[in-house]
Amino acid sequence: MFPLIKELLAAPPDGRDLLVRGWVRTKREMKNLIFVEVNDGSCFQGIQCTFDRGSSGFTKETEAALEKLNTGAAVEIKGKLVPSPASGQAVEAAAESITVIGEAPAEAVPGEGSLPDTPPYPLQKKRHSLEFLREIAHLRARTNTFGAVARVRNRLAFAIHEFFQARGFQYVHTPIITASDAEGAGAMFQVTTLDLEALAKSGKAPDYAKDFFGKRSGLTVSGQLEAETYAAALSRVYTFGPTFRAENSNTTRHLAEFWMVEPEVAFAHIEDNMALAEDFLKALFTTVLKDCSEDLAFFDSHIEKGIIETLSSVVASKFTHMTYTDAVKELEKAIAAKADLFEFKPYWGCDLQSEHEKFLTEKIANGPVIVTDYPREIKAFYMKQNSDSKTVRAMDVLVPRLGEIIGGSEREENLGRLAARMAELGMKAEDYSWYLDLRRYGSIPHSGFGLGFERLIQYVTGMANIRDVIPYPRAVGQAEF
């Protein structure tokens, strides 16, 4: 395959022939020189292609092509790779010829046949608001910001696989469509092939025996329970796939469709789980700091100041461990000193709010903190019960600037205790017989956690709205493209 601009920029400027393929970002003229910056999305920087009207090879065709060249046009430029006299770039292209492959008109073009007019290319040189770019999500990856988000997202996704593969974890594809509701929580989307128009006309209750799967089915809210079945066979597994919530939350932190990473480890207690989560975050941040330095520098200077320092400090830190009970004591102490410190008053039994989590990590621990042993009433049924019969072996990882980034637990591996807890919560044992089987046959202590991939990207890039870190966000009223 032909070299990407990323590779050209890393090559020695030895006068080698080159072929630049990409999209025009800018065109500038200085006397006889014309500078065209071309970007192909392989890296943040474009390559500067310099045309010299004074050179013998400069033809009328080149002049004509450059004349009508607009931002966004797709081009092929031939030339030589040479040292760049300009600052901020080691190499540039001494351009010899240019072919415009696809134009990007700066003014409206009348439509042919039944087609409407083509409006001017919407991504002109000026800055655009993130709101505007969200409306043209099919073009926004061509901008600096969204190109950088896409590259960071790609690098982190691969880093997740690299991390687990290097440690003997097997990637497991847990099902998307499911007839069981993983946590007894989380609003589910329904999936159906019933004809809703006919259903409405019939006036009869839906007959799920006639639906595609023969029963009421929906989109998964978590792959954990199925991942546990594979951990009980392959020892170390992880999922990385889409999950869904049909919650009517129109916020900058919620998506109806998002990607989740869920490792699950046999023979692992909560201490192993905490160590794994710490190693995991540090490995991801180390990788992105190293391999996406240009993109991160952009985020640090244009999106959120201090991002690089925050990530570096997490890498250099030792995560603090603290029980929920101690965490609440710290929060109560803080509020005793300053009554209006929090919007929500913390108390033993409360779900920690984001403001509490940030306080714990930023003010108490001065770095990442893992809070463990939460009240069982605010955690899921499958978490291992402590002997105090009040708390469970849950663990949430909190990081500065965000709060919770990872939630996990050791799982209840005792059949009787798990079944009793499910009965308390009104869950029917027969609906989960396959899950209970893991405690009937070769049961093992095991632990795992979940990481929301988009929250991770937000943390690394500083992008404030979660809809800006996934190519095509799905939320209330939003399923375009």
Added chain:
Amino acid sequence: MFPLIKELLAAPPDGRDLLVRGWVRTKREMKNLIFVEVNDGSCFQGIQCTFDRGSSGFTKETEAALEKLNTGAAVEIKGKLVPSPASGQAVEAAAESITVIGEAPAEAVPGEGSLPDTPPYPLQKKRHSLEFLREIAHLRARTNTFGAVARVRNRLAFAIHEFFQARGFQYVHTPIITASDAEGAGAMFQVTTLDLEALAKSGKAPDYAKDFFGKRSGLTVSGQLEAETYAAALSRVYTFGPTFRAENSNTTRHLAEFWMVEPEVAFAHIEDNMALAEDFLKALFTTVLKDCSEDLAFFDSHIEKGIIETLSSVVASKFTHMTYTDAVKELEKAIAAKADLFEFKPYWGCDLQSEHEKFLTEKIANGPVIVTDYPREIKAFYMKQNSDSKTVRAMDVLVPRLGEIIGGSEREENLGRLAARMAELGMKAEDYSWYLDLRRYGSIPHSGFGLGFERLIQYVTGMANIRDVIPYPRAVGQAEF
């Protein structure tokens, strides 16, 4: 983390202390020696743990634990890593102690409280039918066959990422829920939060403005169109995610939910696409032959003879290129010589059947063959139209023993031609305005293909039923677990 059995088996038998954690596969006795084979799913082979009743450290507790030890029990065994006198294994564990972590009763156990009785562990030493194992899909990864499938699946999934990442492709997460129907083809599942019981009672047509996304939405049948938007910004991208078909096909080759890989490359013509597909398959098969040799040896001897030779021959081959028109001529020639050669008679314009594809690759090309330039009537609207106005720049990759494994094309990059073809097919331009924008602004020649991941796993493992190569298959009437 503690070493997996895979790592123990690869370590030198230097008498080092070891801790084996896993599940018992077999227990055998020979005079004073007791052999326990333990598997942890990290590799095909288990580790043999040998207890010696005559050794001074052999306690009553060990005797008692071994006495009641059953297949499927989870154990921790301590001992030393020593050379194995047995054939077929270089090392074994000279076992010193054993702890049963979780039993796997060989006889029914009365249930406590409201729990039903625990039936005997269903995976006893004897062989089980694939049909039976499909019913206990939550336990089947503990068998030789499904453990091997899971490892091959994992290795190929990671190999796909490695292949593309090494070549500058960015991994893009295209949406699962969508309001657009990618190919104008493929039955879609509907996704809704409407209350179907209330809808049926109301007698009124469904009001999609009140549905979660404000319009009728479904599960994606392909991420290609969205991937094209990212290829037009990042040059080289790929998707790897779940896709869906609500087709009522209860066969061994169809799933309602399956994983698909779809690369999309800017500035790539069909020749580049063919080269990429060939490199891709060869890289995947090379990796799996090297890294999953034990698992493949099992498939070759127990599931389908000749699998390894087939994969090796594809790696060593040079893919033949052939137009559809020439392919049909070959088929017609063959049928002229032997009238009843095929069930379906081939003719120009027909969709090639699996029997035709196999004949082309096995009898005509004697190896993989890429068939190009199919009649436009049997291919998707987005494929680049040839100047003959009859064919399109489609390409299908056919391999021995299977037929089509990859389908792809160069895409139509000309706005007018694409719009005209869509109009012919009754597709509304306004529904695809974002897709047409790719041809309005900086349009580029580009190409891509799709690979059904489960079909690939079937090809590599020889597993006959597609439901046996995905952890929890979804098909008509099947959404268990």
